[in-house]
Amino acid sequence: MPHAHARPLTAPASGPLKGVAEVPGDKSVSHRALILGALAVGETVVTGLLEGEDVLATAEAMRLLGAEVERTGEGAWSVHGVGTGGFKEPARVIDCGNSGTGVRLIMGAMATTPIAATFTGDASLNGRPMGRVTDPLARFGAQAFGRSGGRLPLTILGAEVPVPVRYETPVPSAQVKSAVLLAGLGAPGETVVVEREATRDHTERMLAGFGARIGVEEGPEGRVITLGGQPELRPQAIAVPRDPSSAAFPVCAALVVPGSDVLVPGIGLNPTRAGLYETLREMGADLSYEDEREEGGEPVADLRARFSDGMRGIEVPPGRAASMIDEYPILSVVAANAEGTTLMRGVRELRVKESDRIDAMAAGLRALGVEVEEGEDWWAVHGRGAGGVPGGARVEARLDHRIAMSFLIAGMAAAQPVTVDDAAPIATSFPVFEPLMRALGAQFRAENR
Numbered sequence: 001m002p003h004a005h006a007r008p009l010t011a012p013a014s015g016p017l018k019g020v021a022e023v024p025g026d027k028s029v030s031h032r033a034l035i036l037g038a039l040a041v042g043e044t045v046v047t048g049l050l051e052g053e054d055v056l057a058t059a060e061a062m063r064l065l066g067a068e069v070e071r072t073g074e075g076a077w078s079v080h081g082v083g084t085g086g087f088k089e090p091a092r093v094i095d096c097g098n099s100g101t102g103v104r105l106i107m108g109a110m111a112t113t114p115i116a117a118t119f120t121g122d123a124s125l126n127g128r129p130m131g132r133v134t135d136p137l138a139r140f141g142a143q144a145f146g147r148s149g150g151r152l153p154l155t156i157l158g159a160e161v162p163v164p165v166r167y168e169t170p171v172p173s174a175q176v177k178s179a180v181l182l183a184g185l186g187a188p189g190e191t192v193v194v195e196r197e198a199t200r201d202h203t204e205r206m207l208a209g210f211g212a213r214i215g216v217e218e219g220p221e222g223r224v225i226t227l228g229g230q231p232e233l234r235p236q237a238i239a240v241p242r243d244p245s246s247a248a249f250p251v252c253a254a255l256v257v258p259g260s261d262v263l264v265p266g267i268g269l270n271p272t273r274a275g276l277y278e279t280l281r282e283m284g285a286d287l288s289y290e291d292e293r294e295e296g297g298e299p300v301a302d303l304r305a306r307f308s309d310g311m312r313g314i315e316v317p318p319g320r321a322a323s324m325i326d327e328y329p330i331l332s333v334v335a336a337n338a339e340g341t342t343l344m345r346g347v348r349e350l351r352v353k354e355s356d357r358i359d360a361m362a363a364g365l366r367a368l369g370v371e372v373e374e375g376e377d378w379w380a381v382h383g384r385g386a387g388g389v390p391g392g393a394r395v396e397a398r399l400d401h402r403i404a405m406s407f408l409i410a411g412m413a414a415a416q417p418v419t420v421d422d423a424a425p426i427a428t429s430f431p432v433f434e435p436l437m438r439a440l441g442a443q444f445r446a447e448n449r
């Protein structure tokens with residue numbers, strides 16, 4: 001169901017997309033910059049922060065927990081932190097909106113401080129599982145009181161006498177790993193997280209930058225991360241790289257719209273995030289990295305994408321899933337415009353995102369005339385070749401920004417226009433999506449509800 005202020009939007013077939021697409025800052029890095037800034041002693045200065053709804057909700061949460069958080073210019077933010085263990089009890093409910101990352105990381109960050117905090121979100125977030133975070137937080141001594149199934153709204157009572165924890169993450173999730181590490185900051189001694197599959201490592205990198213004692217080893221059991229508790233975090237200057245998950249939309253649009261040639265400068269290429277681009281290359285996409293360099297501790301490059309006739313479906317290696325987990329919806333749109341079948345396995349986590357993303361994409365793609373098969377942890381898209389998607393349907397975004405953007409791109413390459421019932425959620429991660437795509441040549445038509 002779209003929400004009360006739903007904003008239906010239509011994308012008709014597009015002429016060639018051309019130009020430079022300056023996508024906003026990385027969402028994962030932006031949340032972490034605000035949270036670690038709030039836990040440091042002194043002023044952290046952030047540039048290139050993503051000013052999307054998810055991150056703005058985290059900024060407000062840090063204020064409620066006692067940090068001074070101020071916007072000083074476009075994407076420029078200053079955070080005066082309270083030090084590890086220094087959060088004060090928030091006087092209001094913390095509303096994280098649509099953001100799984102925000103709520104899970106903040107719950108971790110406050111769980112080893114003896115305060116109570118109540119969290120809520122929108123209809124999407126309040127349906128997502130939180131037990132995956134409250135279970136390990138209980139081992140530190142924190143208590144959680146939530147709705148059945150561990151759903152929000154939920155109150156965390158932080159541990160009075162926190163103890164450090166060794167935790168093996170049962171699902172590949174950077175949010176779970178990060179919640180445990182952030183909780184570990186407030187516990188004496190060493191907290192250890194073991195993850196069988198590597199997930200995005202922005203928390204580990206940034207903790208090292210803030211001066212925490214953190215070590216990462218690859219062992220037979222997977223990645224073993226060891227963090228020394230109760231450090232004094234040193235404030236940092238953080239330049240947030242552009243978000244590869246947002247870049248995926250103009251890049252994939254360029255690959256499927258005939259005649260396109262788009263350059264996305266300075267996007268983050270952290271290997272724990274770059275799986276989509278490897279997959280697209282294997283499918284025969286005309287993609288090139290230019291000027292590879294390092295900025296703010298993260299590898300970045302300029303990425304150039306050109307229309308790619310004759311892309312072929314592939315079997316995406318399941319071991320790559322974590323490094324492209326948010327990109328499966330837009331990959332499925334490219335797959336629909338490729339020849340043959342694209343098989344995506346090991347992707348059960350897609351079912352607990354802002355929507356059940358396998359179900360949401362399968363339903364919408366079928367409405368556009370594309371054949372899709374699905375199982376609990378896999379799905380397959382039968383491609384119709386370049387320009388072969390019929391389109392001409394209205395599809396549900398299900399309060400999910402990535403579903404909304406994916407179907408608008410599908411419309412740009414389809415024979416008939418595609419309407420999404422609600423484009424409003426796009427503002428959670430990519431507030432300038434529409435003007436940015438228009439500047440490249442795309443057209444959108446607002447619809448009456």
Ligand SMILES: O=C(O)C1=C[C@@H](OP(=O)(O)O)[C@@H](O)[C@H](O)C1
Pocket residue numbers: 027028029100101172173174175176178200325326349
């Ligand atoms: O840690 C993060 O910043 C994120 C981790 C991923 O979620 P999971 O940890 O649930 O896989 C990803 O889907 C999300 O968009 C951002």
Ligand SMILES: C=C(OP(=O)(O)O)C(=O)O
Pocket residue numbers: 098099100101102326353354402429
């Ligand atoms: C899954 C996502 O975000 P979150 O879990 O932070 O809501 C996403 O941005 O695709």
